[in-house]
Structures are given as structure tokens and as C-alpha cells.
Amino acid sequence: MTSATPADPAGGGASYPTYPGSDGQSYAYPGAEPGPWAGYTAPTTLAVEPRPSGKARGLTALAVAAVIAVLGLPLGWIWSSFAPWLPGVIESDGLFLQQPYGEQRAGQETWFILLSIGAGVLFAIVAWVALRRFRGPLMVVALAVGGIAAGWIAWRFGHNIGRGHALAEARHGKIGQVVMIPPDLRIKQTGNIGLWHGWLPYLSGVLLYLAIAAIITYLLIASFTASPRLVGGRRGRAPATTPPHTESAQT
Secondary structure (H helix, E strand, C coil), X not given: CCCCCCECCCCCCECCCEEECCCCCEXXXXXXXXXXXXXXXXXXXXXXXXXCCHHHHHHHXXXXXXHHHHCHHHHHHHHXXXXXXXXXXXXXXXXXXXXXXCHHHHHHHHHHHHHHHHHHHHHHXXXXXXXXXXXXXXXXXXXXXXXXXXXXXXXXXXXXXXXXXXXHHHHHCCCCCEEEECCXXXXXXXXXXXHHXXXXXXXXXXXXXXXXXXXXXXXXXXXXXXXXXXXXXXCCCCCCCCCCCCCCCCC
């Protein structure tokens, strides 16, 4: 049995409170009293930016790898500027380091490692923040390839700054004369493989620190980020929301 409903004081018939529905229409509920959910509107579908195409993601990853590789040039200049230069002695058969295993040699490699790690962390953060729409596995590959290339370029470029001047002094100097030699890394060459006549080094050791730091930083940021695109959620949908409950009229 349905309870009686209040009549319109003006005599125009029954009058009930109205509440908006999810479709934009207003509905009257007999016997319902206004509650804290009055005026509630159901959530609608969220608008999401469309994902870039596979070609766009590939080109962006390629551009990121190229930019990071080019940044190896200023990184090598910074390394050559701050790392210690070692004294070498001119002998009858060439130029040799006075202390090939001293603390300064270790200082050269320490500077390179610290700069590589710092640059890798910075590159990963910039890639994550600036290229939000292109996040994903391809960006990790771009950081890896670009980081390896940047580490190798930084070593070659930094070592060759001032190297020609040191060799010229060695050719025209006297035996026993001291010549300052630019920083270098103890990298094993690929002479047994024959790539480019042994000019390419093994891509291992300190040359990989930049790439490793970039990859780890990028993956750590992704692991602490709640994103439907990264965890396989449904795109373009709002999170599930429980609709409010209203008391129905007693029957």
C-alpha cells in the first residue's frame, strides 16, 4: 500500500521533490525528502587525447636517440674540462704516462662515471615529462641506444680535446720533457674482431653507465605512476563510481 503524498498548498494537485538524473532530465520521487545527494549528476565519459600512431612514436623515439647521442659532445667537453690531465714523459719511442695507475687516472674515470649517471637521470626525467604522449617501450629503447652512443661520443670527443697538441709536442720535444695528456678511459679495443680496423671499442664498462642510468630512472618513474596506458586500463573511461542511494517511499 502506497503512503499518502503531500498535496500542493495552492490546490494544484500533488507536489513532490525533483532530482536530476544521469540523462539530464528531472524526476519526481513520491514521498522522498531532499538529502545530501540532491543535485548529484552521474559521471560521464572522460575525454582523452588520442594515442599517437605507431609511425609517430617510432620517429619520436629515433629523434630522442639522435638528440641524446649529440649531447655526448658537450658531455665530453665537460669531462675534459673537469677531469685531471695526466703528465706524460717523452721517450725515444713515444709519449708515456708518468703514473699510468695513479689516483689521477682513477679520478678521470670517476668524473666520467658521475657525469654519465647524472646525464642519464636527467635525460630520462626530461623524456618522461616532455614526451608524455609517447611514453612506452619505444622510449626505453631510444634512451638505451642514445645513451650508449652518447657515452661513446663523450669519451672520444673529450679525449681528443688537446690530444693533437700533446702529440705535436711529443714529436718536437726533447726526451724527458713532460707533456700534459688529456683524460682517457681504459677501454679495450676490438682489434681481434676487426670492426673498422679495431677503431670501435667494446661497448661495455663505463661507456654503458649513461644508458643504464637512463633506463633505470625511466622504469622507476613508470613503476610509481598510475596510468591506464601503462597498466592496461580502459582508455577514455572514468573510474567506476558507485551512484548515490536515495531512500525510496515506503510501501
